[in-house]
Amino acid sequence: HRHRFEPATEAGRVPLLLLHGTGGDETDLLPLGALLAPGAALLSPRGEVLENGMPRFFRRLAEGVFDEADVRLRADRLAAFVGSAREAYGLAAPMAVGFSNGANIAAALLLRHPGVLAGAVLIRAMVPLAEPGAAGFAGTPVLLLSGASDPIVPAENAERLTALLQAAGAAVEHRVLPAGHGLGQMDIALARDFLAREG
Numbered sequence: 455h456r457h458r459f460e461p462a463t464e465a466g467r468v469p470l471l472l473l474h475g476t477g478g479d480e481t482d483l484l485p486l487g488a489l490l491a492p493g494a495a496l497l498s499p500r501g502e503v504l505e506n507g508m509p510r511f512f513r514r515l516a517e518g519v520f521d522e523a524d525v526r527l528r529a530d531r532l533a534a535f536v537g538s539a540r541e542a543y544g545l546a547a548p549m550a551v552g553f554s555n556g557a558n559i560a561a562a563l564l565l566r567h568p569g570v571l572a573g574a575v576l577i578r579a580m581v582p583l584a585e586p587g588a589a590g591f592a593g594t595p596v597l598l599l600s601g602a603s604d605p606i607v608p609a610e611n612a613e614r615l616t617a618l619l620q621a622a623g624a625a626v627e628h629r630v631l632p633a634g635h636g637l638g639q640m641d642i643a644l645a646r647d648f649l650a651r652e653g
């Protein structure tokens with residue numbers, strides 16, 4: 455993966471794996487990462503799929519309708535990327551911070567590759583795989599931030615994702631914010647508190 459890496463400036467902070475939304479790139483979320491976990495190492499890959507010129511982390515057939523074979527393939531490749539980046543940069547297992555499409559691939563990564571992530575902040579995530587298979591990641595902390603008026607992620611879908619992650623053993627905190635699909639100040643405040651607590 456093409457990516458950006460910012461080394462830690464403070465010892466002992468868990469690194470962040472930053473996963474952008476559709477149309478973003480590897481530099482997009484670096485300022486957000488610095489805001490959410492000051493001093494932490496930041497690892498930020500670019501999604502390998504292009505949709506009308508816009509980078510994404512996996513293919514979709516339509517908005518909210520995913521090519522699940524591609525989700526599996528890309529989640530596996532991202533897991534391998536995290537492994538080689540950890541080795542190259544000497545990193546502990548990272549906490550993912552994903553927005554929209556980036557949150558969806560982070561959810562797929564959690565479900566398919568327990569142990570790759572120390573935890574995750576999933577902003578406006580939805581169910582990435584109808585049949586994720588049995589994962590076991592006991593106690594992995596996950597903060598799911600949904601928007602009550604999100605036109606892309608139905609409330610029922612976010613509930614289903616929460617249940618899937620919990621069934622796989624994650625410790626999920628699901629907050630529904632008075633927001634749409636966009637990322638706002640409440641997301642930042644809640645993610646920052648969560649990472650200060652769990653990271």
Ligand code: MLT
Nearest residue numbers: 476514517518554555558
């Ligand atoms: C997706 O395709 O992952 C979701 O629809 C979110 C998005 O990227 O808009």
